[in-house]
Amino acid sequence: MFYNEAMSHHTYAMRAIGRGSSSNDVSRFDRLSRTEEDDGWDAGEPLAPLRTEVSLEVPRRIITYNKSPDLPFDRSINAYRGCEHGCVYCFARPSHAYLGLSPGLDFETRLVARPDASQVLQRELAAKRYRVAPIAMGTNTDPYQPIEKDHGITRACLQVLSDTGHPVAIVTKGTLIERDIDILSDMAQRGLARVGISVTTLDAKLSRLMEPRVPAPKRRIEIIRRLAQAGIPVRVMASPMIPALTDPELEAILTAGRDAGARTASWIMLRLPREVSPLVQEWLAQHYPDRAGRIMARLREMHGGADYDARWGQRMRGSGPYAEMVAQRFNVAVKRLGLKTAGSPMRCDLFRPPVLPGAQMSLF
Template identity: 75%
Template sequence: MKPDLQSSTPKARGAVSNVTHRYDPVSRHSEADGWDIEEDLPTLRTEVIVERPRSLISYNRSPDLPFDRSINPYRGCEHGCVYCFARPSHAYLGLSPGLDFETRLVARPDAPEVLRAELGRNSYKVAPLAIGTNTDPYQPIEKEYGIMRQCLEVLDTCGHPVAIVTKGALIERDIDILARMAKRGLMRVGVSVTTLDPRLSRAMEPRAPLPKRRLATIRKLAAAGIPVRIMASPMVPALTDSELEAILEAGRDAGARSASWIMLRLPKEVSPLWQEWLAVHYPDRAKRIMARLREMHGGRDYDARWGHRMRGEGAYAELIQHRYKVALKRLGLREKTQPMRTDLFQPPRKDSAQLSLF
């Protein structure tokens, strides 16, 4: 007997269930207890675990990405975006990429000091650092922990270039640092807008700021002289793809200088989570959406090959790319931006009992 997804959906959460992760040998399913009594599900509270990281900077060699290093102040993300491609990373912690990903979070308060130590190594070679590529650094718990702001202070002091991706309006708190770094060519920000429909956004991204609020954030960042990219990501076929041009135009009108887009990605446990979500919220479109996605990935839910995973391939993917290019030209948006400066980098000073002679 399959669980009744309609009646078992947690409130204000993106995932419908705690899908079994790929390392767990035991599969768990909800079953009715046999009593014909309607009961409200208990509210899922957010739990935060503190982690003391030994290292912080992660390196990658993906040709699909414009950066080779990133940091993550947090693991998991309370925004709860059901489509988040980072959900499978929670399996490495022995937790579910489903509800655990958005309710059982990990904060890394020592991250600023670990970052300072790594930047101070003699072997370190400066290059733009990305933040927000796995989980959002401006998710709600940042208001309490302030780890992201402390990391920015380290990067600002060192003159290190950084690119941030976020949906969080809390980034406005750090405009003082961001503007100072942007003035020196060390900062750019990407704000992700998936849809302009507030109801759809609340269903897909239950604890992220609504689209109108994100556009207001773009406006404030741009007014402070911070280069902002409007990211129409992810595009969902037969659900949000019709909004591509409208999202780009709204971002441009708010002050974004550049733009990008990515197709919906369903790696590992994200695919069953996404399909559960469709069954609850859009059962009438579920087959059509999945058919389009599989059409772009050789009949599979997802194709992880470099050069294919971000946008897919085939007639539909080419159509979206063509529309995107036409919209960029019409709106005066750029796809590529000027490289950030790396010549201002000064490694953090190492603590020493001996005074410097210079």
């Protein structure tokens, strides 16, 4: 193989079996692109599938703050960069460009773990200027993606939050969260924890195509059941809803979540920021060419003719007749099912800053 300045989608597609994206275009910050071209020397030899690579990072800070009025939290923790789940629609893919990596296949195969995250979290919570408020986990990449089994960073951070009486809200698709039911159930009893489980579709075949390394839909419903049985407040998250593909399942998803024990529900329309749009359009052309045009037309109707509108109040659900129709369907369904759209506030009065090694302990 040799390299030139254009990407070979065919080459990557052959190596991307079991991945969400089938291409690896360079990030928006790179001036040059590269490709693999067949020079004939290895003709007939199968191309090796892409393997997951994990590098380590020592973060200076682990809590990220935001001022978005669209979000119900102002701070979050992400133990990993990139996500092996490989959801083709993931709005976080463009963040990989800041690492000099592609939001395509790099995002799901070249991951970054932050093993010192729990120690850094302790330092930040111990700072005199810190003021407690619920911390969100899973806002950018899934805290319970497969590599958590080996690294255990999410559990370590969760233990710090439990020990300090700090409230946490988690969003995940991963079954590994069941490993941490011991910590989460104890926190839930103290009003310190709640979990959102994202269910995009109940169709196992569709799920495997667009989120290839995520637990099957039935398994995610079972996660809701097991968490609820442990006394942990659970939200069923019907997101993202994809027009003419998954949004017909909205009511069925909410019903399945409620029947499994979810107390609250939410929904978000498909978002296509930056590099996500071409990735999703490529995926649609490959798997659903008969409705790709209709899906994109609906999305553009909701965003003023553009693939995406990043303005606050617009980016999560869009606007116009189609967006309003989906919102109405959601409202009718949650009322009929007895679901709520907001849970009880979590407690912040139990927080006690951690005592760092070498620090003088409080006498009171």
